Amino acid sequence: MNTSQLGRWAIGALLLAAIVRAPDLAAQQRGTLGAVAPENLAKPRPKPPFDLTGAWLHNGNERFDPPAGFVLTPEAKVHYDAAQKATAEGKLYRNDIGLCWPAGLPIMMTRVWPVTMIQLPTAVYMISELMNSLRVVYLDGRPHTDPDIAVPSFNGESIGHWEGDTLVIDTTNFVDSHHWIHDRLGIPASDALHIVERVKMLEGGNRLEMQITLTDPKVFKGDWVFTKFWNRVNNRDIAEVECLPDLNDHMPTVQSELNIRK
Amino acid sequence: MTTTKILGALVLALCIGASAYAHHSAVGVDRSKTVTVEGVVKTFKWGNPHSWIEMEVTKDGKTELWNFEMLPPSYLIPAGWTRSTIKIGEKIKVTANGMLDGTPGGIFVSVTLPDGKTLTQRAGRGQ
Numbered sequence: 001m002n003t004s005q006l007g008r009w010a011i012g013a014l015l016l017a018a019i020v021r022a023p024d025l026a027a028q029q030r031g032t033l034g035a036v037a038p039e040n041l042a043k044p045r046p047k048p049p050f051d052l053t054g055a056w057l058h059n060g061n062e063r064f065d066p067p068a069g070f071v072l073t074p075e076a077k078v079h080y081d082a083a084q085k086a087t088a089e090g091k092l093y094r095n096d097i098g099l100c101w102p103a104g105l106p107i108m109m110t111r112v113w114p115v116t117m118i119q120l121p122t123a124v125y126m127i128s129e130l131m132n133s134l135r136v137v138y139l140d141g142r143p144h145t146d147p148d149i150a151v152p153s154f155n156g157e158s159i160g161h162w163e164g165d166t167l168v169i170d171t172t173n174f175v176d177s178h179h180w181i182h183d184r185l186g187i188p189a190s191d192a193l194h195i196v197e198r199v200k201m202l203e204g205g206n207r208l209e210m211q212i213t214l215t216d217p218k219v220f221k222g223d224w225v226f227t228k229f230w231n232r233v234n235n236r237d238i239a240e241v242e243c244l245p246d247l248n249d250h251m252p253t254v255q256s257e258l259n260i261r262k
Numbered sequence: 263m264t265t266t267k268i269l270g271a272l273v274l275a276l277c278i279g280a281s282a283y284a285h286h287s288a289v290g291v292d293r294s295k296t297v298t299v300e301g302v303v304k305t306f307k308w309g310n311p312h313s314w315i316e317m318e319v320t321k322d323g324k325t326e327l328w329n330f331e332m333l334p335p336s337y338l339i340p341a342g343w344t345r346s347t348i349k350i351g352e353k354i355k356v357t358a359n360g361m362l363d364g365t366p367g368g369i370f371v372s373v374t375l376p377d378g379k380t381l382t383q384r385a386g387r388g389q
Contacts (some may be wrong), residue, residue, distance in 0.1 A: 087289055092364040098286030130285065130311070184287050239336070241310040243285070250307065250314040250329045252367035256290045 032142045040140055041113075045121055048139075049165045049167035050201035052117040052124050055237070056208060056230040063202050064110040064182065065225055076188055076219040082260070083186020091258040093186050098254045100131075100243035103179040104154030106172060106214060110228070116238045124160065129238045133225055137169050142231075144172055152191060154179055167199040181214065190218035206232045287330035288331075290362055291369050297360040299328060308332045308345035315348060315356060315370065322361050329367035330358050333383045352376055358370035 031039035072080055079093075086093035096105050103111065113130035122140040127133070137158040144150070144159055150173040155171040176191040193216040200209045208230040213223050248254045301319035304327065313332040314332060332338065335345075343364050354375055358368035372382045 048288070062300070090290055090292075092287055092289040095286055164346075184289070239310050239334075241334075243311070245316075247307075247312060250316055250359050251286075251312065251331050252284065252329050252365045253288050253290055253331060253369070255329075256361055256363050256365050258290055258363045 004161065030101070032140070035120065035136065035138055035140060035165075040122050041120060043121075043140075044164075048119070048167075049123075049161060050167075050205065052119045052167075052199075052201075052208070055114055055116045055233045057114045057233045057236065058112065058228045058230045060112040062226065062228050063226075065188070066182070066185070066220075067226075070224070071221040072187070073217075073219055073221070076190075079186045079188050081186075083184070086186075086260050089258075092253070092256065093260045094262070095183075095254065095259055096178045096180065097183060097243075098248070098251070100245075100248070102133060102154040103130055104133075104174070104179050104189065105135070105156055105193075106181060106212060107183065108135060108155060109197075109210070109212070113241075114131060114233060114236050116236075117231075125223075128236050129174070129241050131243055132238065132241055144170070147173065156195070163173075165200060167197075169195075169197040169199065171195040171197070176218075181216065181219065188219060190216050192216050192218045202229075208232075215255055290370060291359050292362050293359050295359070296371055297368065298355060298357045298359050300353065301328060302356045303348055303350050304344075306347060306348040306350065308335055308338075315354075315373075317354070317356060318367070326366050328356075330356055330370040331368070332370040338383055341383055342381055342385075344381075347375070347381065348373070353372075363382060 083093040092098075097107070108128045109115070109128060111130060113128055114127045115126050118125045118127075120139075121137070124137040124139065126135040126137065128135070133155060135158060136154045137160040139160045141161075142159065143158055150157060152173050152175040154175055156171040157170050158171040160167055160169040162168070172194050174189055174191055174193045176189070179189040181187045181189045183195070193214065197214045198211040199214075201207075202209055209227060210230060211225065211227045213225045215223055273274045299317070299319050301317035303315065304318055305316035307314045307316075307320070311334055313334060315330045315332065317328045317330070319328050320326075335343070352375075354373055356373050359371060360368040370383055372380055374380050
């Protein structure tokens with residue numbers, strides 16, 4: 001190997017090393033430790049007012065419907081009107097969840113499925129039985145990721161902090177397609193969806209009050225505020241619940257020729 | 263309680279029941295009436311988020327495959343089911359809310375087994 005070949009090889013090796021190390025560098029630039037890094041878990045923090053660890057189920061009594069005087073943007077109204085027309089004709093408009101797209105937020109928290117929560121000092125891990133969807137609420141003081149590098153997702157990015165006896169969770173960075181605020185009514189979610197949840201523990205730790213405020217200026221005007229109550233269910237575990245092709249082959253409601261898929 | 267209140271409570275209970283554990287919307291199903299068909303079991307899937315029965319129904323010498331969407335085992339077990347309640351090759355009678363577009367199948371309501379025993383998919387409910 002002559003000097004010139006050696007030089008080219010060394011430059012190549014350095015470039016390769018830079019590419020391989022890129023994710024590490026990004027994490028270092030962000031200056032954050034992973035939520036379950038021992039060093040992060042061990043940092044001194046005030047004792048949280050409550051621990052969400054447990055299995056929770058809301059009973060569906062509080063209907064998740066738009067508030068009075070709800071006004072959709074013209075872009076969103078196209079979907080809403082199409083869904084109303086389809087329903088009146090006994091059809092289904094864009095049944096994305098039935099077709100195995102993730103439910104995402106807010107549906108993960110509004111449809112009647114149990115959610116297991118595991119609270120650590122740095123994060124709350126929420127696992128819904130509905131398609132085993134994972135939602136992480138970071139409590140380690142990190143800010144929201146810069147929107148220019150954040151990867152949009154169905155559950156978004158949730159950052160929580162404590163205000164007195166209340167856990168306040170702020171969620172942004174959502175995907176803007178195949179994602180619904182209310183799928184049955186045809187109310188879509190956009191990338192401007194912003195959700196703020198105020199969570200309080202009631203009845204000695206057996207009941208949760210979750211006040212949810214949705215804003216999505218690309219979809220509707222103003223705020224959509226509603227409250228759900230969750231009960232601790234000590235006799236429940238989360239089962240594997242996946243949306244699978246052979247499941248849908250046997251679901252007449254998914255297979256119906258009348259479904260409007262686009 | 264007045265009759266209206268009782269009716270209101272019943273309607274509410276049915277609405278909640280219908281929404282519980284739905285993994286997708288069930289528009290397109292004729293909830294106003296039921297159909298009952300007799301056939302031979304091809305598949306009985308005991309699973310999440312839905313169990314299902316696939317059944318061969320023969321009518322006028324023609325065999326069609328019917329699919330019935332069911333609730334998951336967490337509902338079926340309290341209603342008296344196990345994964346061997348229905349066996350492949352058995353002749354059973356299924357009552358369901360059918361599809362508005364005539365797709366063979368629908369949402370399961372009840373089954374009559376070869377020994378005459380009838381099962382629904384929710385404990386403590388007629389339907």
